[in-house]
Amino acid sequence: MSTNSERVLPGTGLGAAGARAWPLRDSAHTRALEGSHPAGTGNRSLMEFAGLALARLALAVVPHARTIWVACGPGNNGGDGLEAAAHLQQWGKQVVVSLAHDPEKSSTDAHAAWLKARAAGVSFNDHPPEAFDACLDALFGIGALRPLQGAYADWVACMNAASTPTIAVDLPSGLDADTGAAMPMHVTAQHTLSLLTLKPGLFTGGGRDACGDIWFNDLGVQDSSPPQALLAGPVAITRRLHASHKGTFGDVCIVGGAPGMTGAALLAARSALHGGAGRVFVCPLGAPELTLDPQCPELMFRSFDDLDWSAMTLVAGCGGGQAIAESLPLILGHAKQLVLDADALNHIAHSPVLQQQLAQRPAGHTVITPHPLEAARLLATTAAVVQADRLGAAQSLAERFQCVVVLKGSGTVIAAPGDIPRINPTGNAKLATAGTGDVLAGLVGAHLAAGRPAMQAACEAVYRHGQAADQWQGTVLSASQLCHRT
Ligand SMILES: NC(=O)C1=CN([C@@H]2O[C@H](COP(=O)(O)OP(=O)(O)OC[C@H]3O[C@@H](n4cnc5c(N)ncnc54)[C@H](O)[C@@H]3O)[C@@H](O)[C@H]2O)[C@@H](O)CC1
Ligand SMILES: Nc1ncnc2c1ncn2[C@@H]1O[C@H](COP(=O)(O)OP(=O)(O)O)[C@@H](O)[C@H]1O
Numbered sequence: 001m002s003t004n005s006e007r008v009l010p011g012t013g014l015g016a017a018g019a020r021a022w023p024l025r026d027s028a029h030t031r032a033l034e035g036s037h038p039a040g041t042g043n044r045s046l047m048e049f050a051g052l053a054l055a056r057l058a059l060a061v062v063p064h065a066r067t068i069w070v071a072c073g074p075g076n077n078g079g080d081g082l083e084a085a086a087h088l089q090q091w092g093k094q095v096v097v098s099l100a101h102d103p104e105k106s107s108t109d110a111h112a113a114w115l116k117a118r119a120a121g122v123s124f125n126d127h128p129p130e131a132f133d134a135c136l137d138a139l140f141g142i143g144a145l146r147p148l149q150g151a152y153a154d155w156v157a158c159m160n161a162a163s164t165p166t167i168a169v170d171l172p173s174g175l176d177a178d179t180g181a182a183m184p185m186h187v188t189a190q191h192t193l194s195l196l197t198l199k200p201g202l203f204t205g206g207g208r209d210a211c212g213d214i215w216f217n218d219l220g221v222q223d224s225s226p227p228q229a230l231l232a233g234p235v236a237i238t239r240r241l242h243a244s245h246k247g248t249f250g251d252v253c254i255v256g257g258a259p260g261m262t263g264a265a266l267l268a269a270r271s272a273l274h275g276g277a278g279r280v281f282v283c284p285l286g287a288p289e290l291t292l293d294p295q296c297p298e299l300m301f302r303s304f305d306d307l308d309w310s311a312m313t314l315v316a317g318c319g320g321g322q323a324i325a326e327s328l329p330l331i332l333g334h335a336k337q338l339v340l341d342a343d344a345l346n347h348i349a350h351s352p353v354l355q356q357q358l359a360q361r362p363a364g365h366t367v368i369t370p371h372p373l374e375a376a377r378l379l380a381t382t383a384a385v386v387q388a389d390r391l392g393a394a395q396s397l398a399e400r401f402q403c404v405v406v407l408k409g410s411g412t413v414i415a416a417p418g419d420i421p422r423i424n425p426t427g428n429a430k431l432a433t434a435g436t437g438d439v440l441a442g443l444v445g446a447h448l449a450a451g452r453p454a455m456q457a458a459c460e461a462v463y464r465h466g467q468a469a470d471q472w473q474g475t476v477l478s479a480s481q482l483c484h485r486t
């Protein structure tokens with residue numbers, strides 16, 4: 001087996017992000033994989049490998065911990081914790097295990113792990129130790145079924161209140177492995193070791209906050225089957241050929257900026273320019289008198305009716321207000337390549353005719369960039385429902401509207417009809433400020449204009465946008481500065 005666990009993503013969201021396109025597999029697939037490798041590799045069970053990997057990670061990340069509390073649940077997640085407990089005790093740690101179930105009723109592997117922990121001299125206690133230097137959360141993994149109550153809830157509260165680090169076994173207890181939805185009572189860990197497979201829920205929704213640093217150990221099981229999702233990998237640097245000109249990198253036209261919202265259109269336009277577009281035009285719907293952006297004089301201002309945008313990449317909706325509504329039938333019908341954001345999406349959500357037009361656009365030329373509430377309006381549901389299954393919501397939108405979907409938020413999901421959805425690993429809450437979505441829309445436009453296929457354009461733009469936030473110096477980020485850093 002690969003004895004070393006690999007760090008996939010730092011919990012802070014700052015610094016280097018996932019260096020490759022990791023395959024992500026849901027709990028149904030993980031269970032099937034477990035079933036096909038019941039004995040692990042060699043003579044050891046998967047649980048034995050898992051326990052060893054956990055104990056080694058604990059030693060690596062909390063080397064000076066003396067007392068380690070291992071909170072074990074009734075299933076195999078608890079069994080992994082017991083295996084780890086036995087190793088850590090044998091390596092000289094003082095290990096205290098808490099159980100709230102009858103170990104005689106455990107699975108064969110978990111029962112064997114309990115016997116090993118007892119033989120190793122681990123202490124058992126119904127309550128957490130008074131003081132501990134680290135904790136293993138081995139309560140629930142992919143089998144968590146219902147909200148945590150009683151002793152389990154008390155133990156989670158104790159872990160979360162402690163100033164010492166928690167290492168979550170497989171996933172933080174109370175987090176949904178497939179969706180990243182967190183139960184009201186869930187563990188907030190400093191490290192999470194995902195076992196056998198990397199689960200998508202670790203990377204989106206509540207996952208990033210619950211997991212801390214994300215580590216992976218495949219327990220020696222190779223899996224080449226198609227994943228349910230992929231972590232988006234870094235953007236390859238593309239060399240600009242000497243023999244190129246501004247036409248090579250495409251024209252972007254921003255249509256938006258209703259009265260009082262002109263800034264949104266300017267942010268998208270500046271972002272498209274700094275994102276590499278050859279030429280950028282702005283059609284400010286609410287400010288026809290605007291002819292210059294003094295801070296970005298490269299931008300060209302036109303009236304939407306006078307501009308021949310048929311061969312351009314259109315970015316529509318940024319600050320569009322009501323004004324964008326009347327242009328949408330034309331835009332949906334004739335734009336060669338199109339990014340739809342904000343109010344363009346809100347109008348489409350209210351119009352079955354526009355929805356049909358969107359779904360009938362030629363394949364591979366359209367990207368929509370909803371935040372969860374805009375996605376909810378398009379799906380005629382609530383933002384809470386979208387957030388409860390971000391991968392599912394993004395895929396539904398992609399299938400329904402036959403376009404690439406960028407569902408924004410922590411762990412942005414990028415989906416396309418018939419394709420494996422991607423989860424973006426870059427970005428952090430510094431982006432939670434007005435205008436950063438406009439910057440993203442402009443950047444997607446620049447990548448489309450450069451000739452990238454829509455899915456690639458969306459993935460690259462989202463990655464770069466988040467990476468700029470991860471590399472941001474200082475605590476406060478502003479959208480106008482972000483335009484220059486992507
Ligand atoms: N068996 C194996 O070969 C392997 C197992 N692994 C571990 O096993 C885990 C999955 O094991 P299980 O399928 O046993 O699932 P879990 O250990 O996550 O939990 C399932 C058990 O908890 C109970 N339960 C669920 N929610 C509860 C709640 N709110 N309150 C009280 N009890 C509750 C269920 O009735 C069931 O008994 C993985 O997450 C992973 O940690 C992995 O290490 C890979 C290998
Ligand atoms: N907590 C967060 N973590 C990661 N990314 C975030 C977070 N909050 C916002 N973002 C990103 O910032 C951008 C905000 O877009 P949006 O909500 O449309 O804002 P606006 O309309 O004000 O520009 C999106 O790219 C989103 O993914």
Ligand SMILES: [K+]
Pocket residue numbers: 077137138139140141168169170171172173
């Ligand atoms: K756990």
